[in-house]
Amino acid sequence: MRKDKLKIVTIGGGSSYTPELIEGYIKRKNELPIKEIWLVDIEEGREKLNIVGELAKRMVAKEGLDWEVHLTLDRREALKDADFVSTQFRVGLLDARIKDERIPLSHGIIGQETNGAGGMFKAFRTVPVILDIIKDMKELCPNAWLVNFTNPSGMITEAAIKYGGFKKTVGLCNVPIRYIKLCCEVLNEKEENLFFKFAGLNHFHWHRVWDKEGKERTKEVIEKLYHPEKAVEVTGMANIKDLKFNYEQIEDLGILPCSYHRYYYITNDMLEEEIKSFHKNETRAEVVKRTEAELFELYKDPNLNYKPEQLTKRGGTYYSDAACELISSIYNDKRTSMVVSTKNNGAIKDLPYDSIVEISSIITSNGPQPINWGKFDPAPRGMVQIMKAMEETTIKAAVTGNYGTALHAFTINPIVPSGNIAKTLLDEMLVAHKDYLPQFKEKIEKIEK
Amino acid sequence: MRKDKLKIVTIGGGSSYTPELIEGYIKRKNELPIKEIWLVDIEEGREKLNIVGELAKRMVAKEGLDWEVHLTLDRREALKDADFVSTQFRVGLLDARIKDERIPLSHGIIGQETNGAGGMFKAFRTVPVILDIIKDMKELCPNAWLVNFTNPSGMITEAAIKYGGFKKTVGLCNVPIRYIKLCCEVLNEKEENLFFKFAGLNHFHWHRVWDKEGKERTKEVIEKLYHPEKAVEVTGMANIKDLKFNYEQIEDLGILPCSYHRYYYITNDMLEEEIKSFHKNETRAEVVKRTEAELFELYKDPNLNYKPEQLTKRGGTYYSDAACELISSIYNDKRTSMVVSTKNNGAIKDLPYDSIVEISSIITSNGPQPINWGKFDPAPRGMVQIMKAMEETTIKAAVTGNYGTALHAFTINPIVPSGNIAKTLLDEMLVAHKDYLPQFKEKIEKIEK
Amino acid sequence: MRKDKLKIVTIGGGSSYTPELIEGYIKRKNELPIKEIWLVDIEEGREKLNIVGELAKRMVAKEGLDWEVHLTLDRREALKDADFVSTQFRVGLLDARIKDERIPLSHGIIGQETNGAGGMFKAFRTVPVILDIIKDMKELCPNAWLVNFTNPSGMITEAAIKYGGFKKTVGLCNVPIRYIKLCCEVLNEKEENLFFKFAGLNHFHWHRVWDKEGKERTKEVIEKLYHPEKAVEVTGMANIKDLKFNYEQIEDLGILPCSYHRYYYITNDMLEEEIKSFHKNETRAEVVKRTEAELFELYKDPNLNYKPEQLTKRGGTYYSDAACELISSIYNDKRTSMVVSTKNNGAIKDLPYDSIVEISSIITSNGPQPINWGKFDPAPRGMVQIMKAMEETTIKAAVTGNYGTALHAFTINPIVPSGNIAKTLLDEMLVAHKDYLPQFKEKIEKIEK
C-alpha cells in the first residue's frame, strides 16, 4: 500500500525560497497527503528559519490544512522516517557566495556560482555536508527520496549518488523551466503543444523543440532569440542583454544553449560586465543578499500569509515549484516529463555511463527515466565532455581534499585561466573559506604560513 | 497547420487483420480526421481484398462516417500524398509460411516464422519488396510515416531505415501488449498502475515492471508465471503450456522474457512439440491458413458490419489496434508509452548505435523517443547481441543475394544447427521460394542443376 | 636492479607437458638466470610428479646447469618468493575430462573440454582452486607473474583477474601458434615475413595475415585451406578432415577461424564424428589418457634425458614453449609479439572493457600490450559476444555456486541444446563431479535425493 501520510523534510528550511515551496505543496494539496513538513536549519540560520517558518505556518493555516509544520535545528529528528527530503542549504550562507564571486573578479576572473571557480568552491564546501546528510538518511530514512536543489546541483547529485551511494537522489534546477517558457513565448505556442528534449549537465545543457506537427522548431527559436536583426522582444528575462550570443556560432551549433553557456561562449563579454558589477558592489551575490534581506522583512509581517510577489525577482523562481512537482510525480507515478539531474546510463552517448547528467526524463514512482538523447555534434560534445571532466575532478577534490586535484580542476575549467594565476586564486579562496573546508585543513595551514 | 484530412494507406489491405484495423480507426474517429482509407493488394490477393474491403466499407457505413474506402491494386495511386502507410503484406502468402515452417521441420529443425530459418526466408522475400515500396514513397509521399507490421518486423524496419533510408519508419508488434496484459492479470493491477520497460529486438525482448509505489514487481511476476509450484492460472494464453521455461534459469535472468524466447531458452522442448504438429499437419502456418479461410467465409456475409469475434484467435490480436494507436499518437502528439521498433541511438548500450531495437518509447509527433534502458546483464546481453548480428547478416544477404552471407546468417542463428545440414536446408528453401527471391536467382539455378 | 636469480614455480608440475617446459627453459638458458624450478602437485599426482620430476632433473643435469629442481606437494613452500608461477593443473585429472566429454555425448551433446558443457564444468572445478592459489600468491609472492595455461585458459584468466584481483596474470594457449605455422606453410613464407593479428577469446579467436609488402593475404589463406577444390595439403594437422568448414560461410566471414570454431560453425558434423568416437571409446580424453600413460612409461626410463618425440602427439605442443617464451619476454622486456589472454581495455571494441580477451600483444616487462583490433563484422561480432557472455555467466556460477546461473550459462551456450535436456545434463554432471564442486554441494545433495 502506498503511504497515505507523508513526512517531507527540507534541509535549509530557513531559505528565502521556502514560501514558494509551501505554495507548491498547497497547489498540490489534493495530490499529496502531507502530514508533516519539517524545516531544518543550523544555528546560524535560526532567525531566518523562524521568520520563514512562521510564514509557512500562516500559509498552511490560511488554506485550512491540518499539516504540521515543524521548525528544528535537529536534523536527525527531522529525517527520522521521512518520505521525501529536499535540500536547499548554502554552506557559509550568502557571504560565502559573495566571496565565490568577488575573489575571482578581484583577479579579473569570472567567479560564477555554479560551474566557475565560485561554483567549484561551493562544491568543496557542500559535498562533505551532503555526504553527512546521506549518512544520516541511510540510517534514519533509507527509503526516502532525496530531492536536491542545492547548487551546484549536478555535482552535488553526482557526489550523493557516486560517493554517497544514495541512489534515490534526484537533482533539480529551474533553468530548463525558464527556457521552456521562453520557447513557448517566442513561438507563441502553449507548453503542451511543444515537445522538448534537453540534455547536458546542470547549468550546461542544450535543448531542441518540436511542435505538434512533428516539425522541429529549434532553428526558428534560435533566430527569434539571437538573430541580430530578427530577434523578438521577450519577457521573462530581466533584459534582452541576457540573451546575447555570437549569432553565427549559435546558428552553427543548431541547438539551443542555456543562459549559463554565455560564460563559455562569450566569456570575455561576460567578464567585462561582471567586472563592472564588481566595482559597483553589484555582483549577483550582493544583489541577492540585499533582495533576501528585503524578502525577510516582508516575511516578518504577521499578516502575510501567501508567497509575496517580490520572491519572483530572487532568481530561483520555479525551483521550489519544480521540487514539489517532482515529489508529486514520484508519489503519484505521474509520468510527467521533467528535466532533472539523474544517472546517464547511456542516454547521452558522449558522457560516461555512470555520470549524472541533466536530461528530459519521464518521472515515475521509480524515479526519473531519461529519454534517450544519443550523440552531440562535435563542438557541443567537446564542451560537455570537458565540463563533465571538470565536475568529476572537482568532486574528487572535494572528497579527498587533495590540493593538486583541486588545482587540476581549476586548470581544466575553460573559464578559469590557468597558470600561476589559478594557483594564486585557489590559495586565496581556500584561505577565505577555511571554516567550511575541513578536508583541506592541512594545506590551508601551509598556505597561511 | 496540422493536416485536417488524412489519407491512410494499408499495403496488404486484403489481409484478414484489416477489420481490426478498421475497428481501430473507428474507435479513434474523434482523434483522427480520416478522409481516405486505401487498401492496396496485388493481383493474387484481389479476391481477399474485395471481400475484406467490402466488410471495411460496411463497418465504416454502419458508423455513419464519410470516410472513403478505396480498394486498389495500384500501389502508386494509393501512395500519392498519403499521410500514413501501414504494411501488413505477406510475400508468397500463407503457402510460403507453410514452407518456412515445414521444410526446416522435415530436417528436424525449428522453422519459426520470425527469427528462425523460416523468418530469415521471410526476410529474404520481404526486404526487396519493402525497399521497392520505399522507392515509391520517397517519390509520392516523402513526408508520410511508414508503420510496418509485416514480419519479421524488426528486420524489415531495419532494412527500411538503414538500406532504404526512410527515417520515418516505425515497426510494431503485438507481443509486448500481450505481456502487459498478462502482467496486469497476475499482479491484479490495472494497466495504468504499472510502469513497464521493454528492451531488446522484435520477438526477442525482455521487460521489467514497477508498481505505483515504485516497487519493482518483476521477480514476483516471474514467480507467478513460471514457478513450478507457485505459478498461477492465466487467461489470455491459449494454455499454460505456452509459458513453460526452466524456472531456475528465468529466476537467474531476473527480467521477464517474451514467448519467443522459448525457441532459444528451451529449444529442444519446443522442437519436440513442433515436430508433433508437423506430423499432424498442424504447424502454426497450417492452422492459421485454415483459420483465415474460415474468417474470409465470415467476412463474405453481406450483413456483417463489425469485426467478428473469431478474428481474436488468429494470433495477431492487438496488432492492428496498436498500429491505429501509433498513428493517432503521432498525429496527435499524444506522448503515449508504446513498445516499438525504432533506432537505438544508444538507448540499449549493448547494441550498435544505428541498430533498430524494440523498446518502450514515448510516441510524439516527431516519432518514437526511446526511454533509456542501459545495459543488460551478461547472459541476456550475449543473446540479444547474437540475435542482432543474425538480423544484420540476414538483411545483408536479403539485399545482396550473397549465398555465403545467407549461409553465415544461418550458421550463427542459435536455433539453426550449423554444418552440412544448414547448407542442405538453405539450398532446399532457396529452391522452394525461388519465385520470390530474384536476388538469389543465379545461385538457385546452380543449385537446381 | 633486475633480479638475477629466478625462482620459477609450476603448479601441476606432474603433468606430461613438463618435459617441454624444461626443454623450453633449457633453450633459453642464456636469457633466464634460473636458480630454482619448483614442480608442485597434489597427493593424487605424487607418482606422476616423481616420474616427470626425475626426468626434468636428468634433462637439467645433461645440460650441465646448476638449476635446483624441487618436487613438492607443499604449494606454499614453493610459492614463497617466486618470480614466475605457471599453472597447468587439472582438477580431477583426466578421469574428470573423460566425464566432461562422455556424459554430454551420452545425451547426444558435444562435450568439448574448453568451451562446451565439458569446458564449463572444468571451469566450475578449476575456478575455486585458482582463486585459492591467488590467495596464497598475494601473501607469499605478490609481485610474481602468474602464467596460466590451465584450461579453459581464458575463463581461468578472467577469474584470476576479475575475481582474484591478481592483475599480473597472463593466459596462454598453443592454438594461435599452430595457426601461425599453418599460414606460413600454405603461403610458403617464413614466420618473420608475415604479420599476424589475432583477436577473440581463448579457443574462439580469428586472425588476419599480411605479408612483407603490406598486402593482406587472409583471403588467399582461406582459399588454400578451405576451398573444396583449391585447398592444398598441409602438414601439422593430424589430417585434412580437421580443417573442413562450409567454405562459402568462411569466405563471407573473410577472416581466419581457429580449429575450435568448428564446434560452432559445423556443430552437427562435429557431433556426428564425436558420437562415433564415443561409441569406440575414443573420445579425445580417452585417447589422451592412453597417450599419457604411454608417455609416463617412457618418462620412467632412467636413461631418458630429453623430451621424447612422442609428446608432440599429445596435442599441447608449443604450449609450454609459449609459456617459456612469455616468461623470457617479460623478464627481458623482449617486446615480442605473442597471442595471449589479457585485459581487453578497449582493444576489441565489441567486448566489455574489463573482459579478458585473447589478442596479439607486444610482451613487455610490464606485461602484454594489446595491439588494437577495433570492430568485428556483425557475424563474428555476435558470436564472440555470446561466447563472452557464456564465459562471464560460467565464471559467476563457478564462484557463487548458483544453480540457476549455471543453468543459464548452459542455456546460452550455442553448442549446448537448451530445455529440459540442459537441466538433465547439468544435474548429471554436477553429481558426477561432486567431489570437486564444493560450491554446489547443497544443490547436488538435493539432486541426489
Added chain:
Amino acid sequence: MRKDKLKIVTIGGGSSYTPELIEGYIKRKNELPIKEIWLVDIEEGREKLNIVGELAKRMVAKEGLDWEVHLTLDRREALKDADFVSTQFRVGLLDARIKDERIPLSHGIIGQETNGAGGMFKAFRTVPVILDIIKDMKELCPNAWLVNFTNPSGMITEAAIKYGGFKKTVGLCNVPIRYIKLCCEVLNEKEENLFFKFAGLNHFHWHRVWDKEGKERTKEVIEKLYHPEKAVEVTGMANIKDLKFNYEQIEDLGILPCSYHRYYYITNDMLEEEIKSFHKNETRAEVVKRTEAELFELYKDPNLNYKPEQLTKRGGTYYSDAACELISSIYNDKRTSMVVSTKNNGAIKDLPYDSIVEISSIITSNGPQPINWGKFDPAPRGMVQIMKAMEETTIKAAVTGNYGTALHAFTINPIVPSGNIAKTLLDEMLVAHKDYLPQFKEKIEKIEK
C-alpha cells in the same frame, strides 16, 4: 615482389628541413633502394628549392650514391608512380605564420602555430591544398603512402583520411621523440631499456614510461622534470623555463604532458611571455624566419655537402629523420615502435572511433598498428576530448568555408577567448590571409565592406 627501386616525393621540397631528410635517407641507404628523389615546390619557393635542392644533390654525390634528385614545380610529374610522398609545405610561407602568431597577440591572445588560433588558420589554408594533392595521388600514385609532417599534423592527417579518403596517410611529429630522449636523460637509461606509451592528439599527447624491470617510472620523471626543488638540469631543451608547469597539477595528472600542454595548463604565464616576444618582434615565427634566412645563406655554399649543425636550432629536429624511419619501417616491415598520427579504431576509448589520434604504434608494412591505450583519467580525458572537438570543427570549417563553423571552432578552443573578441580576431585573420582562403571568399568580401 617488393619494389626494388623507390621513387620518393617531397612536397614542399624547398623547405629548410630538406637536408635532414636527405641525411635521413643517406643513413638508411642500405635499407631503402632509392632510385629517385623528387623535391617539389611552387613558384614562390623556386629559389629556396634550387638552393636546398643543389645541397641535396651535393650530399647524395658525396656519398657516391646513384640516386636521382629531381627539382620541379610540376607536382603531377613528380607524383606519377611515386612510392612514398612526404609533405612539409607551408601555404603562405613563413609570412603567414608570422600573421598567425602576431595578429592574435596584438589582441592579447596566444597565436600558437598548431592548435591555437594560428594553427587553426594554418589548417584553413592547408586543408584545401592537401585535398588537392590527394586528388592527384588517387590518380597518379594510388598505392603510395602519404607521410604528412605539414602542421597542424594531426588535423591535416584527419582531413586527408576522413575527407580525402586516402587511407594510407600517416602523420608525424618530432615532439614525442624529444620527450623520449628527455626521459632517457633524466632516468639515465638507454632508450632501448625503456618502454613508452604515448596517446592523445598531435601536440596534445601524454606519455607513460616503464623500465626493463616492468616498473613504471612516470612519477619519477614528473618529479625530476617539474618538482620545484627536486627537478634536475636537462639538456635538449633550450632552457629550463620551457618546462615549467604547476607541479601539484602535474603530480595529480600522474602522466607526462608534452611541451604544448603549457599553452593549456599555464595559459596565462605563456601569454605573458609571448606578449614580451611580440613587442620585441621575437615571436617564434619571426625567429624562425631569421634562422631560415641564415640557413639558406649557408646552404648556398657550393662546398657544403652535409647537413649543417645550425639546422638543429630550427626547432624541427628529428622530424625529417622520423619521416625517413617511418618510410623505412613501412618498406621493410620493421615493426618499430613509433608515435604517429593514425586512425584511433578504439585504441583510445575516450575519442571517436574514426578520429585521427597520435599514439604509440607498431609500424608494419601495412601501416601503423596502435598499441592499445584504454581510458584516460577524467581531467586529461576532458582536455583531449575538447581538443578533438576543436580539431573536428576546424577541419569542417576548412572544408566548408562556413563562417559560423569557424567561429564555433574558435569559441570552443580553450586558449582562444570567446565573445566579441573571438569574432574580431577571426575577421581580422580571414582578411589577412585572404589570398589562401578561397573557401571563405564570400564572407571575407562581406567583412571587407
